[in-house]
Amino acid sequence: MSKLTEIKSELAPRFSVSQFEFNSAFGDDVLVVPKSDIFQVLQFLRDSGKFDFLIDVCGVHYPQRQKPFDVVYHLFNSKDASRLRVKVPLAEGESIPSALPLWKGADWFEREAFDMFGIRFDGHPNLRKILTHHQFAGHPLRKDYEADRQQHCTETLPIHFDHDGATRGDVLNERYMPINLGPSHPAMHGTLRVMAELDGETVVRAACEIGYLHRCFEKMAETHPYNQVIPYTDRLNYCSAPMNNVGYCKTVEKLLGVEIPARAQAMRVILCELSRIIDHIIAVGTGGVDLGALTSFFHLFTYREKVYTLFEKLCGARLTVSMTRIGGMAQDAPEGWFDDVMVFVKEMRQGIDEISQLMLGNKIFIKRTQGIAPVKAADAIAWGYTGPLLRASGVGLDLRKSKPYYGYEGLEFDIPVGTNGDIYDRYLVRIEEMRQSCRIIEQVCRSVPGGDYTIRDKGIVLPEKKDVYGNIEGLMNHFMLVIKGLRPPVGEVYDATEAANGELGFYLVSDGSANPYRLKVRPPCFAIYQSFPTVVKGWQVADAIATVASMNVIAGELDR
Amino acid sequence: MITGTQRHDDMSRSFALTTRLDAIIAWGQKNALWPMPYGTACCGIELMSVMGPKYDLARFGAEVVRFSPRQSDLLLVAGTITEKMAPVLVRIYRQMLEPKFVISMGACASSGGFYRAYHVLQGCDKVIPVDVYVPGCPPTPEAVLDGVMLLQRMIQKRTPRPWKDNWKAPDYE
Numbered sequence: 001m002s003k004l005t006e007i008k009s010e011l012a013p014r015f016s017v018s019q020f021e022f023n024s025a026f027g028d029d030v031l032v033v034p035k036s037d038i039f040q041v042l043q044f045l046r047d048s049g050k051f052d053f054l055i056d057v058c059g060v061h062y063p064q065r066q067k068p069f070d071v072v073y074h075l076f077n078s079k080d081a082s083r084l085r086v087k088v089p090l091a092e093g094e095s096i097p098s099a100l101p102l103w104k105g106a107d108w109f110e111r112e113a114f115d116m117f118g119i120r121f122d123g124h125p126n127l128r129k130i131l132t133h134h135q136f137a138g139h140p141l142r143k144d145y146e147a148d149r150q151q152h153c154t155e156t157l158p159i160h161f162d163h164d165g166a167t168r169g170d171v172l173n174e175r176y177m178p179i180n181l182g183p184s185h186p187a188m189h190g191t192l193r194v195m196a197e198l199d200g201e202t203v204v205r206a207a208c209e210i211g212y213l214h215r216c217f218e219k220m221a222e223t224h225p226y227n228q229v230i231p232y233t234d235r236l237n238y239c240s241a242p243m244n245n246v247g248y249c250k251t252v253e254k255l256l257g258v259e260i261p262a263r264a265q266a267m268r269v270i271l272c273e274l275s276r277i278i279d280h281i282i283a284v285g286t287g288g289v290d291l292g293a294l295t296s297f298f299h300l301f302t303y304r305e306k307v308y309t310l311f312e313k314l315c316g317a318r319l320t321v322s323m324t325r326i327g328g329m330a331q332d333a334p335e336g337w338f339d340d341v342m343v344f345v346k347e348m349r350q351g352i353d354e355i356s357q358l359m360l361g362n363k364i365f366i367k368r369t370q371g372i373a374p375v376k377a378a379d380a381i382a383w384g385y386t387g388p389l390l391r392a393s394g395v396g397l398d399l400r401k402s403k404p405y406y407g408y409e410g411l412e413f414d415i416p417v418g419t420n421g422d423i424y425d426r427y428l429v430r431i432e433e434m435r436q437s438c439r440i441i442e443q444v445c446r447s448v449p450g451g452d453y454t455i456r457d458k459g460i461v462l463p464e465k466k467d468v469y470g471n472i473e474g475l476m477n478h479f480m481l482v483i484k485g486l487r488p489p490v491g492e493v494y495d496a497t498e499a500a501n502g503e504l505g506f507y508l509v510s511d512g513s514a515n516p517y518r519l520k521v522r523p524p525c526f527a528i529y530q531s532f533p534t535v536v537k538g539w540q541v542a543d544a545i546a547t548v549a550s551m552n553v554i555a556g557e558l559d560r
Numbered sequence: 561m562i563t564g565t566q567r568h569d570d571m572s573r574s575f576a577l578t579t580r581l582d583a584i585i586a587w588g589q590k591n592a593l594w595p596m597p598y599g600t601a602c603c604g605i606e607l608m609s610v611m612g613p614k615y616d617l618a619r620f621g622a623e624v625v626r627f628s629p630r631q632s633d634l635l636l637v638a639g640t641i642t643e644k645m646a647p648v649l650v651r652i653y654r655q656m657l658e659p660k661f662v663i664s665m666g667a668c669a670s671s672g673g674f675y676r677a678y679h680v681l682q683g684c685d686k687v688i689p690v691d692v693y694v695p696g697c698p699p700t701p702e703a704v705l706d707g708v709m710l711l712q713r714m715i716q717k718r719t720p721r722p723w724k725d726n727w728k729a730p731d732y733e
Contacts, residue, residue: 150677151678153647154730186628190604213601215680234602235602555600
């Protein structure tokens with residue numbers, strides 16, 4: 001019995017399931033629920049242990065429909081790695097109960113759906129704009145909003161807590177001192193902004209303002225053909241760009257129903273693991289800087305440069321590689337590249353040992369991080385934590401093990417798990433993951449499969465240049481694909497990969513045209529960072545800074 | 561046989577030089593740029609490489625990274641500036657003391673790049689005056705070093721900067 005029929009039989013006595021829709025398409029289970037039942041259904045699915053994670057909440061706009069909006073929930077079960085998509089159609093002006101009482105992690109996702117589509121969530125305590133600026137009028141991801149209609153922002157937002165920017169709440173009372181960190185601040189990464197109210201050095205309450213790097217990724221994806229979206233994905237988590245390429249292409253390939261060749265899979269795994277290493281290098285290196293240790297940054301950056309050199313050899317770009325194409329890779333690896341990777345891995349292993357002695361064994365580092373701002377496993381799940389932070393809290397969930405792809409099932413590697421969920425454990429997990437990535441790369445490099453680096457479906461992949469210029473068939477296929485575009489079937493899929501920060505998911509809706517109809521990114525650090533005000537409450541300002549660093553919040557994927 | 565005057569001349573050449581005051585000030589300025597890295601996005605990561613051990617901006621006298629606009633004279637805008645960020649950037653620029661210079665690093669900072677989008681400022685020169693544009697997405701560290709060297713030459717030659725002289729702050733705040 002499939003999971004969906006099991007759910008159906010259990011829902012039947014409790015709800016009038018005749019109004020529900022159950023279907024399975026492209027390997028995803030979908031449940032369509034009317035608005036009146038959604039909260040109870042979600043509650044049942046959570047309490048019966050069917051699904052413990054709320055991975056994502058988002059909206060989709062179908063202006064032609066009578067009920068033009070869909071609110072889409074993605075649920076996940078960490079035991080058997082099964083997923084369920086729950087959809088609720090909504091009419092214009094209708095509201096829907098907030099899922100916040102069930103999962104704390106729904107908070108920012110619902111705010112984003114409100115910001116982008118104007119969908120109202122009843123019972124949400126702080127339903128206001130999150131990504132666009134406070135003077136922005138309208139809801140940009142609605143289909144009637146033009147992608148390039150800019151609206152200028154002429155004033156900065158004052159310090160505010162739960163209230164609107166205009167009403168400053170009870171800030172500036174006599175006892176507490178409000179301070180503003182960011183969006184341009186030495187201790188803040190990228191464009192994050194934290195507003196905190198302090199009692200002496202202790203954080204009484206904090207609030208995050210994000211969206212300072214909202215580059216409209218999702219709108220850009222809707223206005224570009226499938227393959228042209230790939231460079232945009234590079235710039236989501238730019239610390240580990242190839243992973244985003246892989247995640248996106250894997251999603252489109254799932255919709256197309258194609259399996260990429262073994263060689264392309266191996267190359268993708270190597271790229272992903274190299275990216276995981278360099279992403280953790282940034283996290284650990286700059287984490288050290290935030291604690292006052294500059295050496296770790298300089299030392300680790302030498303290794304990052306070595307990976308850049310490998311990427312340059314592979315494709316010519318250092319940071320934003322755009323190396324994958326839908327259906328495989330853009331080109332084959334040059335001769336001797338895999339040997340270069342092996343040489344690097346050997347050096348990296350030594351580097352990891354050095355850095356772990358330098359940091360994890362350092363008395364100051366231990367004092368600053370051990371036992372600071374811990375997150376319990378249950379809280380981490382409720383917030384929607386994934387990746388190293390979830391594992392640091394003691395939940396051994398990794399998509400490479402629980403739902404393996406690209407041959408991870410045949411590789412030997414361990415999933416490091418922490419115990420306390422404090423800052424120290426997070427670095428411990430990251431450094432151990434770098435070691436495991438080295439192991440994976442070595443195994444893959446030792447036996448790289450031969451064969452082609454991409455599929456050769458003429459409706460998906462452009463022919464090679466020698467064919468385009470050399471024979472009429474190649475020229476025609478090239479012409480047809482460029483003019484007509486890559487057109488996947490009508491439908492929708494959700495697919496996720498284990499990125500350096502956690503589960504990087506893409507929810508793709510296709511209407512059969514050459515551009516994605518809707519592409520929702522589920523960025524790992526979006527779910528993680530929303531817990532920040534709660535996590536740092538009662539800790540000191542310096543601990544809050546260390547916490548931001550350990551969360552490795554990358555503004556590119558946070559704000560998109 | 562060295563006469564007394566000649567000997568004094570040689571001596572003075574070994575420890576002193578004659579120059580114009582503005583030239584030596586320019587020489588000092590160009591070799592002691594204190595950058596404020598305004599890294600907002602991907603370019604910020606490449607900027608780390610520029611500062612890092614391999615490319616090492618210190619070789620050009622610009623290693624003293626200051627995150628306070630009051631202490632820096634070179635604003636390195638590295639990354640996309642969104643509409644939400646624009647007023648913040650203007651404020652940071654106005655807080656910097658004269659003389660001050662701006663390098664716009666990368667396509668996004670220079671023109672909005674491939675984000676012709678509803679929330680992205682189409683180039684930071686819409687709100688602040690920019691001296692050097694470095695192309696690339698992101699630019700290679702070599703390109704950034706080239707941009708810094710270009711700025712150094714501009715400072716040395718006292719190149720007129722009408723874009724800065726005629727700049728009017730947007731009527732914010």
